[in-house]
Amino acid sequence: MSKIQAIRGMNDLLPETSPVWQYVESTIAQCVQAYGYREIRFPLLEKTDLFKRSIGEVTDIVEKEMYTFDDRNGESLTLRPEGTASCVRACEEHGLLYNQTQRLWYMGPMFRYERPQKGRLRQFHQIGIEAFGLQGPDIDAELLLMTARLWKMLGIDDAVTLEINSLGTAAARGVYKTALVDFLSGIKDQLDEDSQRRLDTNPLRILDSKNKDTQALLANAPQLDDYLDDDSRNHFESLKHILDAANISYRVNNRLVRGLDYYGYTVFEWVTDKLGAQGTVCAGGRYNGLVEQLGGKPTAAVGCAMGIERLILLLQTLAKIPESLASLPDVYILAVGQMDGKVEGYALALAERLRENFPAIRCLSHCGGGSFKSQMKKADKSGAAIAVIIGEDEVTSQSMSIKYLRDSGDSKVTQVTLPLAQGIEKLAEIIA
RNA sequence: GUGACUGUAGCUCAGCUGGUAGAGCCCCGGAUUGUGAUUCCGGUGGUCGCGGGUUCGAACCCCGUCAGUCACCCCA
Numbered sequence: 001m002s003k004i005q006a007i008r009g010m011n012d013l014l015p016e017t018s019p020v021w022q023y024v025e026s027t028i029a030q031c032v033q034a035y036g037y038r039e040i041r042f043p044l045l046e047k048t049d050l051f052k053r054s055i056g057e058v059t060d061i062v063e064k065e066m067y068t069f070d071d072r073n074g075e076s077l078t079l080r081p082e083g084t085a086s087c088v089r090a091c092e093e094h095g096l097l098y099n100q101t102q103r104l105w106y107m108g109p110m111f112r113y114e115r116p117q118k119g120r121l122r123q124f125h126q127i128g129i130e131a132f133g134l135q136g137p138d139i140d141a142e143l144l145l146m147t148a149r150l151w152k153m154l155g156i157d158d159a160v161t162l163e164i165n166s167l168g169t170a171a172a173r174g175v176y177k178t179a180l181v182d183f184l185s186g187i188k189d190q191l192d193e194d195s196q197r198r199l200d201t202n203p204l205r206i207l208d209s210k211n212k213d214t215q216a217l218l219a220n221a222p223q224l225d226d227y228l229d230d231d232s233r234n235h236f237e238s239l240k241h242i243l244d245a246a247n248i249s250y251r252v253n254n255r256l257v258r259g260l261d262y263y264g265y266t267v268f269e270w271v272t273d274k275l276g277a278q279g280t281v282c283a284g285g286r287y288n289g290l291v292e293q294l295g296g297k298p299t300a301a302v303g304c305a306m307g308i309e310r311l312i313l314l315l316q317t318l319a320k321i322p323e324s325l326a327s328l329p330d331v332y333i334l335a336v337g338q339m340d341g342k343v344e345g346y347a348l349a350l351a352e353r354l355r356e357n358f359p360a361i362r363c364l365s366h367c368g369g370g371s372f373k374s375q376m377k378k379a380d381k382s383g384a385a386i387a388v389i390i391g392e393d394e395v396t397s398q399s400m401s402i403k404y405l406r407d408s409g410d411s412k413v414t415q416v417t418l419p420l421a422q423g424i425e426k427l428a429e430i431i432a
Numbered sequence: 433g434u435g436a437c438u439g440u441a442g443c444u445c446a447g448c449u450g451g452u453a454g455a456g457c458c459c460c461g462g463a464u465u466g467u468g469a470u471u472c473c474g475g476u477g478g479u480c481g482c483g484g485g486u487u488c489g490a491a492c493c494c495c496g497u498c499a500g501u502c503a504c505c506c507c508a
Contacts, residue, residue, distance in 0.1 A: 060506055117502060126508055259507060280508060307508030336466065372466045380468040391466060
């Protein structure tokens with residue numbers, strides 16, 4: 001009988017590393033909430049059409065990366081490959097965008113059927129931030145200020161750089177796309193294989209091709225910023241002024257495009273060179289057309305998403321994970337002796353009393369019996385600072401023995417036996 | 433989807449030109465009966481990823497398959 005193993009690219013999060021996740025998640029939540037963003041949650045499963053209509057029919061995500069299947073009614077459902085579409089759907093469905101602005105965030109797993117590699121999984125986790133109903137560049141800037149602050153909070157601000165670009169309106173981009181395709185078609189046989197394919201599917205993506213020869217050919221290609229309309233040009237200029245004033249450094253990268261169809265105007269990426277091939281740690285932009293595209297009224301929108309796995313990877317390579325994350329127990333309570341369950345009962349009751357007296361305590365009760373020696377070993381291994389020893393003597397005399405397992409400081413005392421009430425007072429001193 | 437490298441105990445790995453497996457750590461027990469981290473002694477644990485093939489004989493060679501890692505692609 002062969003063992004069942006996890007699905008490829010879908011990782012288990014083990015107790016050893018979950019504190020790191022809790023740290024990152026809570027830091028991000030703290031940061032975005034400091035800007036007044038509120039959490040929204042929506043299902044992992046949506047109708048397939050939602051993603052087809054938002055992300056774009058001919059994108060790689062929709063064409064070959066979605067987990068799509070029919071439910072028992074024959075309806076096509078898809079495990080969400082990103083959050084923005086669901087977020088817009090949920091907002092529309094509940095009238096959250098009707099004559100009002102929204103600043104929202106969410107986090108959770110996303111699913112994409114890709115070949116796993118460093119910083120890329122089939123189930124991965126994103127934190128998304130979206131702002132609706134605001135069309136000025138100030139809100140674009142707020143997103144960038146917020147993420148910049150987050151990098152500082154996490155201690156990775158030296159390792160990431162901001163790249164920004166403007167894709168203009170859909171109309172302007174369309175004109176540019178034609179010009180680019182015209183230009184590239186003339187030199188098609190010189191392009192690399194992937195770029196030749198993209199010429200038909202997604203020509204803008206040729207701009208950020210990693211192929212050096214292709215990049216060289218692009219030197220003479222038409223530039224996107226020459227095709228920008230006045231409105232998006234002004235929007236972009238103001239954004240840059242705000243960023244300058246706010247001391248956010250950035251690099252304008254006019255080759256920066258996005259893989260999802262719904263972006264226009266501002267796009268940006270926070271990138272690092274410390275993670276290998278998957279160096280984008282946070283990316284986003286403006287998507288003013290999406291709400292309408294999904295059946296709502298025209299609504300201004302900007303957003304971004306960051307990959308939690310990539311952030312954690314970055315924290316690890318930079319050694320920026322705080323030492324003290326693992327929460328060790330304060331107290332380990334032993335229960336030694338054969339008294340028909342009386343010792344265990346006494347010990348567990350004491351543990352309950354401690355938890356009532358000290359709500360923040362982390363108290364581990366020994367279970368499973370065993371010799372004194374083996375219980376002490378487990379107490380030590382647990383990392384607890386203090387062992388509370390309950391044996392037959394303590395039960396008979398209604399007392400408890402407190403033993404310091406770590407350096408008890410000045411005192412040479414390593415163990416005291418006290419009546420219950422005094423023992424609890426003693427613990428209060430120690431734990432405080 | 434393509435390519436390269438890898439797959440031996442829970443973990444990290446060794447195993448010479450093919451002769452049916454080892455170390456360290458971990459875990460468990462012991463070194464005078466209720467006192468842990470050091471030290472010493474002993475012990476548990478593997479159909480060598482899986483399935484075929486070649487061979488008298490395969491962890492080692494061949495084929496397939498699955499998985500991991502990295503890169504392409506894609507993207508957070």
